[in-house]
Amino acid sequence: NRKKTISVTELVSGILAGNITALSRAITLIESTNPSHSKKANDIISKCLPHANTSTRIGITGVPGVGKSTFIEAFGIHLTSLQKKVAVLAVDPSSSLSQGSILGDKTRMEDLVKNDNAFIRPSPSGNSLGGVARKTRETIILCEAAGFDTIIIETVGVGQSETAVHGMVDFFLLLKLAGAGDELQGIKRGIIEMADAIVINKADGENIKAAKTAKVEFNRALHLYPAKASEWSPKVSLCSALKREGISEIWNMIEDYTKVTTANHYFETNRNNQNKFWLLQTIEDRLKSNFYNAPKIKLELPKQILLVEAGKTTPFAAAEYLLSL
Amino acid sequence: NRKKTISVTELVSGILAGNITALSRAITLIESTNPSHSKKANDIISKCLPHANTSTRIGITGVPGVGKSTFIEAFGIHLTSLQKKVAVLAVDPSSSLSQGSILGDKTRMEDLVKNDNAFIRPSPSGNSLGGVARKTRETIILCEAAGFDTIIIETVGVGQSETAVHGMVDFFLLLKLAGAGDELQGIKRGIIEMADAIVINKADGENIKAAKTAKVEFNRALHLYPAKASEWSPKVSLCSALKREGISEIWNMIEDYTKVTTANHYFETNRNNQNKFWLLQTIEDRLKSNFYNAPKIKLELPKQILLVEAGKTTPFAAAEYLLSL
Structure with a gap:
């Protein structure tokens, strides 16, 4: 079997050359439960490590129906138009091969899938959040070594998965919809507290007024929280992923965040703390x-x-x- | 040395007879770091255990200055007037013998100290919250065996001590003051989420108007949280511990809570879950x-x-x- 004979060295040079097939195959080794695969995966990771740590890592969460796939597609397309290379990963401990997972249905990101500068990988399967999170963190290293400068990590608003994703990204974005009045009802407060930005999606047509009201309410809610160690004040933005409006503003905001937190060294400190935490x-x-x-x-x-x-x-x-x- | 020769059997019969000296001496064994004392303490605890689990356990927290000592004194006096036997304990991992601890200065509870139906014990010393919490939980068992039917556990609003106290009581009371307008600023949200009641103290004289406003705001804030497993809706009350006003209403509320949660079996389930947690x-x-x-x-x-x-x-x-x- 030709596939099995590919060596660690070959896979690593493939990854470093930006070869997507090599990258995918190495990720499959990371995800495997076969101990000989794990050994190979660990070798690959340690050889990729000197070339990692180079991207902006963005976490995106939001309840089902909020339009995460449409948003990530619009956002990813915008990034590739700026000559960026975008990897989209997911953390979904509830997913399994039989159930299908978030990102599993790539048809929901038709345009991004076809884009040569984008790489989309569904959530690794597994019932333990710790295991899924570990595989995703290791996958980030390989994607960075393969030249992806922007890593998007999607998660669903279930259990502790947001906390895990927040612990592996530089910027954490909460996607919301404008609702009927009482915007604060039913929100998990811990998630708002983690957010660097709240983006209200589907702010188009008849929804615009409600979206603007929601923006005011979220801004008020954000002010109730103590200042962040990053010295970044979380922002509320409107967008329409479907109409691809408000998307460039969100990327500009993330660039602002990176500037602020690089200058005050929070960016690096946070990554070190994340490593220590893991x-x-x-x-x-x-x-x-x-x-x-x-x-x-x-x-x-x-x-x-x-x-x-x-x-x-x-x-x-x-x-x-x-x-x- | 006569003190040292008192046997486990003697101490246990003293405790079961409601003898405060025996109770105090046994608690000292629990708090000791001497291994032979720990062995004795464990023997005493297991002999008291069949007589424990009989009280209502109430946690009280609030930042310094909120009037916790005055409140506990007024509340304790009220309970003893109802023929109840009240033990007041504390969890304060930051305290040490040299620093003094909350409850350490018994002069702050002059009337309660003199009361035969009240027993006040400062926080065990120790730098680890786990150790302090363990000693306090074991002390609860001895107090219950000694016939105390109401156990009050005080804690300061520091670190994780509220969570520890919340994990060892049936009812959790947050003591607050009316502030100047924006009541929600700076509150640890996790603590509000744990509270079964928020009591606004010092609601007297010129403070009454502000206290009433604060009550409305806290009620609004409480409505933002999801319903509790206990099926109890947290209440907001006003009181003036100094003038001993609004105190009986708080005890009536706790009795209502006990009725509701006994009927729906949450009271027992919660204690079992707390035991499993510890x-x-x-x-x-x-x-x-x-x-x-x-x-x-x-x-x-x-x-x-x-x-x-x-x-x-x-x-x-x-x-x-x-x-x-």
Whole structure:
């Protein structure tokens, strides 16, 4: 089988030359659960690492129906028109091969898919957010080594995936729609707090008035939050992804953000903090999974929980006992 | 030394008889760092456990200056007038013997201190929130076994201590002051989200108008949050702890809460979930401290962080390496 004989060296030189086939194949190794693939993937990553860390990484979130695909298509097309190379990745722990995932249906980004300066890759599958996030972070490294200078990472507004994406990007964009009046209802506050920009999509035709009202309300809401360590004040913008209006303004804003945060060194500090976070997170996830997956603990933990519930032991005594096994 | 010869059995029967000296001495064993004391403490706790779980546990938080001591004194006096037995504990990880702690200065609760049906114990000292929280949770068990039917746990608005206290009480009360207009500025949103009641203190004299305005604003803010699993809608109340006005209404509200959550079984479910949380939390804290305090890791972790920052390794590869040591 010819495919399997391609060496790490060949894949790496392919990636560094900007070869999309090599890039895709290396990402498949990252996503594989086969231990020999993981070894190969780790080799590739460490050879790509000196060529990484070169892009602007942008996270985009928003609930289903907000028009994420249409927005990313319009935004990506605009970036390629500025001679940028754009990679679009996704983090969706709920996706699997059978369900299909966000970005899985590339027909939703028809124009961008055909563009030679764009690379679109659906979310890696997996039920653990930690695993999916790790694969995506490693994929970012390969994309950067392949010359992509703008990385867009899409996520759905589900569970903790926004927090994971926020922890791997430079700029975090929340996509919203203008609703019927009470814009603040039902928003996860933590997400607004993470946002560097709130973009109200579908601000066209009859929606324009509602969108402008929503802009005022979001601006007011943003003012209730304490100042960010980045010294960047989050902005609210309107756009119509469908009509491709307001898109260049959003990219200009991200360039402003990059200027501000490069000047005050937050950009670099933030990336270092993100790296440290992922290092510690990986260690702690593994310590926990090693412990809880040990056969003795699997057997004894439920028994101890029952004893605690029955008031026969304290949580602390039960913990001591389990740790002593 | 007579003090040291008191046996576990004697202490336990003292506690069960409601003897405050026995209770205090047993709490001192819980707070001790001496391993032989810890063994004794664990014996006492397990013998008290069948007599515990009988109180209403109320968490009270608020920034310094809000009048927590005055409020707790007024509230405690009211409860003892209803023939209740009230224990007042505190969680303050920043306190130490030298600094003094919240509740340390009992002169701030002069009337309550003299009351036979009240027991006041300052925060255990310690720099780790986990350690302080554990000692306080164990102290709750002893207080309940000693016949205290209402446990008040005070905390300052610092770091994660509110979350710890919220995780050990049935009802969580946020004490506030009416400010000059923009009440929502600077509030930690997570704390509002945890609150079962917001009580605006010092609602007397010239402050009444501002307090009423604040009440409207907090009610509006509370409506922005999703409904609670307890099915309880958080309430906003006014009081003047100094003038002892509005205090009985707060206790009536807590009784309403207990009725609602007992009927829908949230009260019990919440306690079970809290126990499970502390069990897992204790395990995970210990797994982490065992790992990070190992001499090899102490030596190698900073080196790996530097390599990650220099782009010579990834956070994931560094984690694998450290886990393999």
